[in-house]
Amino acid sequence: MPRCYNYFCLQLSRTASTAVILFLLFSCLCCVDARVADPKYYRLLGVKETASEVEIKKAYRKQALEWHPDKQVGKSDEEKKAAEDKFKEISAAYDTLSDPEKRKVYDQVGEEGLKQGHSGQSAQPDIDPFKVFEQVFGGGGGFSGGGSTFSFSFGGGGGGGGGGGKPKPALFADAEEHVTVLKKRSQLDELIKDSSSDVNAATKQFVVFLYTDHSGDSKKIKPSFVKIAKSYSGAVVFYAIECVSKGELCSLVEDDVQRFPHVVYYGYKKKLEYGATEAGRQKVGDAVSERGLSRWLADIVPESVVHLKSIDDHSTFLSMDTHKAKVICLVDKPGVPPKIKALSMDFQDALSLAVVSKRESPEVFKKLSEPTSPLPAFYDVQTGGLSVKKGTAVRSYIISVINSFRSSQNEAKFVELTMDMYTRGTCSNKDSKFCLLVIFPNDVYA
Numbered sequence: 001m002p003r004c005y006n007y008f009c010l011q012l013s014r015t016a017s018t019a020v021i022l023f024l025l026f027s028c029l030c031c032v033d034a035r036v037a038d039p040k041y042y043r044l045l046g047v048k049e050t051a052s053e054v055e056i057k058k059a060y061r062k063q064a065l066e067w068h069p070d071k072q073v074g075k076s077d078e079e080k081k082a083a084e085d086k087f088k089e090i091s092a093a094y095d096t097l098s099d100p101e102k103r104k105v106y107d108q109v110g111e112e113g114l115k116q117g118h119s120g121q122s123a124q125p126d127i128d129p130f131k132v133f134e135q136v137f138g139g140g141g142g143f144s145g146g147g148s149t150f151s152f153s154f155g156g157g158g159g160g161g162g163g164g165g166k167p168k169p170a171l172f173a174d175a176e177e178h179v180t181v182l183k184k185r186s187q188l189d190e191l192i193k194d195s196s197s198d199v200n201a202a203t204k205q206f207v208v209f210l211y212t213d214h215s216g217d218s219k220k221i222k223p224s225f226v227k228i229a230k231s232y233s234g235a236v237v238f239y240a241i242e243c244v245s246k247g248e249l250c251s252l253v254e255d256d257v258q259r260f261p262h263v264v265y266y267g268y269k270k271k272l273e274y275g276a277t278e279a280g281r282q283k284v285g286d287a288v289s290e291r292g293l294s295r296w297l298a299d300i301v302p303e304s305v306v307h308l309k310s311i312d313d314h315s316t317f318l319s320m321d322t323h324k325a326k327v328i329c330l331v332d333k334p335g336v337p338p339k340i341k342a343l344s345m346d347f348q349d350a351l352s353l354a355v356v357s358k359r360e361s362p363e364v365f366k367k368l369s370e371p372t373s374p375l376p377a378f379y380d381v382q383t384g385g386l387s388v389k390k391g392t393a394v395r396s397y398i399i400s401v402i403n404s405f406r407s408s409q410n411e412a413k414f415v416e417l418t419m420d421m422y423t424r425g426t427c428s429n430k431d432s433k434f435c436l437l438v439i440f441p442n443d444v445y446a
Contacts, residue, residue: 038110041093053098057136058256060094064133070244091129137215137260171213171222172240178229179238188249195266202345205267205301209240210250215260217287224290235338236301261288265300272300303341306354309361318381321352322426325405326381327398329353330369334360337376343398350402382408
């Protein structure tokens with residue numbers, strides 16, 4: 001019997017010994033071969049030599065936003081030059097490691113070997129770091145239509161202002177009336193905190209647009225974003241963050257933006273990225289478009305509105321929630337105006353709000369309005385009065401209707417209590433009024 005200890009057996013046949021030696025030698029060779037010739041690119045991106053393509057891309061996105069020349073405003077010339085070199089290096093590292101063939105050659109011969117064309121490959125040309133940035137974050141048409149999407153030179157000013165001239169104005173510089181550019185972390189922190197508040201929640205919804213000044217896709221969709229922001233005025237506030245110069249703010253919203261622009265909604269304790277809905281559906285990889293943005297916001301901005309599409313709907317609405325004031329908003333096209341959505345949520349405990357469309361429900365519309373009435377208009381169910389209100393006057397009108405209704409509830413009324421009224425809340429434990437029931441025999445009441 002061979003003498004054996006914990007892990008090794010001391011008695012081996014000549015054949016077995018040879019096999020073990022060959023195995024160990026092969027293992028050592030494999031270990032040596034598995035190491036890359038030059039780990040510089042991996043260190044630049046801060047990833048392991050075994051990193052996946054997803055990990056490499058994520059690391060590049062973070063580093064690129066950190067070292068982009070536009071982020072170096074206000075720094076010394078030495079600091080700008082160091083950032084310029086770093087931006088070039090991480091771009092070269094990503095360009096190589098994101099390409100399986102280039103990465104394979106780099107692992108074998110390193111950076112210098114790759115540049116000089118060793119291992120049977122052609123020499124590696126200098127890469128355009130801005131073009132790499134565009135390819136990763138999305139570019140589209142660029143700034144000047146045709147040609148390269150970026151026309152910036154390194155050095156001097158550090159602002160990426162194209163050909164050494166004056167820096168281009170910020171993307172939303174001409175749209176500040178409808179889109180506010182966020183620049184302070186304290187402001188963003190407060191907005192995010194308020195979006196989770198239960199107090200006046202409808203007025204604390206907001207949408208934030210993450211972009212870079214040099215993103216062609218961001219520039220292309222900007223007019224549509226401003227147009228939609230204008231349509232939501234008074235209901236949802238729209239903000240924008242430039243993610244190169246304000247990377248910290250950008251990271252608070254989304255730590256790893258994969259494509260610019262990136263749009264996020266906050267409100268009612270929810271955070272939804274573009275394409276995601278209340279049900280959790282998400283359009284992965286879809287670029288932001290005007291139609292997509294409009295539909296997405298229409299789906300996710302909450303409402304407490306009754307849609308009247310028939311005479312039966314109208315009758316049901318009149319008999320429901322008798323402890324609340326009732327207003328019907330008359331509109332031309334189907335759908336609920338954003339301002340009405342916000343008001344319906346703000347006053348949902350005191351007001352039942354309905355919407356009827358002239359095009360969708362002409363029969364109901366005709367019952368409530370004159371054919372020539374300006375739209376949108378508001379029908380007070382309590383008084384039967386029709387009013388045309390716009391802007392901030394709508395909120396004041398709603399408050400006056402609610403107050404008038406509450407005052408009228410303090411007056412005693414004698415009405416017949418039907419089973420239908422009772423099942424819908426009249427004189428129930430949810431009714432805010434006191435009810436005095438007077439019961440008559442059928443023949444006396446008749």
